[in-house]
Amino acid sequence: MSPQRRNQGPLLRFTKMHGLGNDFMVVDAISQPFRLRPEMIRELADRNFGVGFDQLLVVEPPGLPDVDFRYRIFNADGSEVEQCGNGARCFAKFVRDQRLTNKKVIRVQTARGVIELRVIRDGVVMVNMGVPELNPPAIPFAAERRKTVYSVEVGSQTIELSAVSMGNPHAVILVDNVDTAPVSELGPRLENHPRFPSRANIGFLQILSRSRVRLRVYERGSGETLACGSGACAAVVAGCLRGLLDNRVEVELRGGRLTIEWQGEGSPVMMEGPATSVFEGQLRLPGDAAGSRRRKPGRPHNKQRH
């Protein structure tokens, strides 16, 4: 963003946060006006030219009774999405740190329903992530009928995967070792596979025991991240449905650990883990922050660190 353009618009206050290294720019859109076009979100997400983040999280007033806030989520590519588990924990810490609420149990409205955030202690939050959706049209995933494992053609390969929605679409692939899994090759191809009409997050799951797994996730709209909360939930659901996991599982992601509990079909998935604030900042948005600046051709939208 050129200094000239930066001096033209309003100041925006934000907090940089992360959940196990899955990082966020969090904006209170209750006490300040905020609206950005996807181009501007991509610029802010840029790790060299912007703030740098995997997702932008926006706190808005609720639009439903018995709900405390509306929680909006934007990927680094500017797309608005339904769910972000690591973000939900940071959301709970943010609204309390900013004194927008002093509740310990916070109900938030997302694009796919209401989720409940329970603050266990400062910096540790349990999220009721809702009941996973396994019906192909609701994921959405193209399949004639529901199965635990689907075969999907990717070029000349056939990949076996489970498809789960945690409000957002996930594919889960079992691998022998996440360190050597083809995350950067297969991730983008499956993310954009025609059988996932809304694209998907792609998880690579290594089972260590019935209660411990390792996971890497290539996220829709953000690339591989250090952790994905909804991906961890989807992976445990897929592992349980395959009969490989118990109801309570430690998920080791590149950025740290989450505890996931699922009692089986029809039950919500519970996720517990940390939420961390890194710094508070403010930036001056361009006068036309609702966003017309065109990206320079060829510049990556979110340089990955891995």
Ligand SMILES: N[C@@H](CCC[C@H](N)C(=O)O)C(=O)O
């Ligand atoms: N990092 C997230 C998921 C963010 C959204 C995802 N990339 C999507 O497009 O669905 C998490 O912790 O769940």
